[in-house]
Amino acid sequence: MKIKDGIRAGFIALGILIYLDLIGLPKTFGSSMVVTFAVIVFLFSLFSLRTKPAEAPAPLPSVLVNGLIIGVITGLGFALITFGFASLQAQDVKVTDVFAQISHENIEALTGVDKVALREGQSVVPGLTKLAGYFILAGVLGGVITQFPASKVLHIGDEEKRSSARYWLMLALPFLLFAFFLALRIEGVDIGGSEENSFGLVLIYACIAAALFAVREVKAGVHKIGFSALIVALVLVIPQLTDLKQNAILGAVMIFVIMGIGLNIVVGFAGLLDLGYVAFFAVGAYTYALISSPESYIVVNLPWFEGLNFWAGLPIAVLLGAAAGIMLGIPVLRMRGDYLAIVTLGFGEIIRLLLLNLRDYTGGPGGILEIPSPNLFGLDLGNPKGILYLGMAFAVIVTFFTIRLRDSSLGRAWVALREDEDVAEAMGINLVAIKLMAFASGAAFAALGGTLYAARQVNIFPDNFALDVSINVLSLIIIGGIGSIEGVVLGSIALIGLPEILRSVDEYRIVAFGALLVIMMILRPEGFLPSTRRARELHEADLDSPAEFEG
Template sequence: MLLWPLLGIRPEGLQFSETWAVFSRIAVAAVVIVAIYHAHRLGRLDFIGTPLAKARDAVRSGYENAPTWALLAVVLVAALIYPQFAGRYGNDVAISVLIYICLGLGLNIVVGLAGLLDLGYIAFYGVGAYAYALLSLHFGLSFWACLPVAALLAAISGCIIGYPTLRMRGDYLAIVTLGFGEIVRLILNNWMSLTNGPNGILAIPRPELFGFGFASLSSLYYVILGIAVFTVLAVYRLNFSRIGRAWEAIREDETAAELMGVNTFLLKLLAYAMGATFAGLAGAFFAARMRFVGPESFTFLESAMVLAMVVLGGMGSIPGVILGVLALVALPELFRDFELYRMLVFGGVMCTMMLIRPAGLWPAKRVGRRSEEME
């Protein structure tokens, strides 16, 4: 806000008429956020928070009491028939949602389960995308052959980046992961002989299976749906495995976990590699869908968006991450007329959520219970 006069700089000189309008909107938003904060501190927002909490508990109760197979059947049938009722635009949005679900669940392993802050996560997404692009164009490998290779290369990249950084904690870890993410982007941008630099790689082939080409958006939707279902099942199994419990122990108290004999460094490295694996899968599909990859698709802003989805939905919660993706990918598409103010509204919503629901929209059971006790 202190630099608002810079908004008036134009090629023909200074024009502050529009600057005042922008500044007034920013000031109003700031006043609203401060008012919400003070109202929350005084308990005057209970009439909003309490009904929301009751509605969430009612939905969760029905979700937990209903047979698992019935819920899965309903969701799967709805997902399978969706392309038949959605148009081209609806399929395109659904594909974006499923890609971000894979990314969000992968980052959820690192942030939500292991308790590590990764600000360069999107680099593994880029590794998977470029892996498929290069392998398919230079070696003629099919999408299905490249998919596990892209995941493996992303996992190896996660180990390479994680090995020297995971001995750090807190802010230091966040800064180093941010730096490594930017290093990967700069390599993609400047290695002309391999990645074609800022021009990117064109004419990436679409997936094919037994002679059937996945050229339409509806057919591509089913490809990413399969990848997303695999990601959900894999993360679910990891969450309730011995490894998942060890990650939670590290997240809650790393020192205590070490004293109990947990190999914290190895498990943190495994979390990094597993999270990178799912980013690599999503990246390979992204390259096949767009038929083009460039370094500008893998900036820090993308990492921040994926992290915001995990935090907004609820760290450690699979339904929470999916809900966070829907909130930050699908809902903004309904308000495209307000695109100029999207990031301002996004920031205000995030600030409000951190005040009212710090554990997220759908927190994990243990995290949600602990947050409510702290409140």
């Protein structure tokens, strides 16, 4: 552990803190920001100073000095910058013209000096001294903690010993979390206060995520069947216990699960990077809207046509989606990798621009309104609970098809295509047919999701079908685990479900996605719950050849 390392770590940490300051975290967190920042410094110091398992532990003085350096650099640096901003504001220079988030609230959160006091010339130095003190303390503390044996826990990825107690705990965890959720509903138990609903939903998410991990680990045979049955029962009962808002959020998650499974066929199985996936989602939604809504162009202009109901519209939308998949697939048959990505992205944008500009047919920016909601044997499914159940049913059907496709000869042909197009062709695989099949089935699932979305939203607008839907779906399959269906569910919960609750951090969602994509690609390109095959492929490179020109 050299002094240089500490200085380097200190400046990196300072950079991160300044970044968080500029994107406006202090405004959101208020007075708890100083402590939050100090915790970040502490964690950073802890992780950058910890000794790796193979190394000899660093001597205490050197660790302490480095911790101190990290604390001093972050503390002084950050205090100086805040002081600069505060004095600019005290002179009535409008900092927000350049840095939109460095407002009075920002300074108040960091120094405790409010707008009026700042104007009257109250010094921010005491507040900043406190801040710097916290940071220095946090840095040193991080260094001290590394000396305790317990910090070895941080070595993620060490040999894990799976004891039987651990095994049973893992299987029980989903049910424990669910029990916790139930306990919240008992009269008089109050944990989250006004945030109780969100807290309950987080518990549901954790419960499902734990179930996903457990399903992987459970032993085959009776264990597996029994466990799966229990999980299914649990999932079926959840919508009955959650309230309206929670069901609405879970419904949105289900729509993305359906789309994720579809995109997984195209990207995960066949290896065709499709960035215009939202096009098929839009085709599904607009098809259903056009043939069902009393406001739509078709229904208005055909006197004898009164619009179809959900169950008649669904197959048409799905078939048209598949047809759109083939139509967009044919021109791109010859393209690979990056070219394909850009062209599909272009297609996605073309579809959105057409929806926006073909005013006569799609209603332009005004969208299509009053889309009928589904009902089943007289039972109205137009409420969040109904949509959620419907989404679950569709997800199960889609999953079933996907698994059957994956294990068929078509699925194996897709894998061959992904691995090496030329070799696959030499083996006698009809590339045209299987590529079009991949596009068609992916598009059909997206159209299914789109139809459900249109029925859920009642009114749809071109803005609902912008590029970020494609990016969301792609991110969730990549972060969840490419090629695996559990991964899609996990990704949907993490990327669609969580941000829905954490409204206050919603604006940071896409920034976090972007950073997460980069970090995942570097650290764990296969995602959290990958298919075993995909994980092996992505790490093949590590075994064969060391990364070239690393430096």
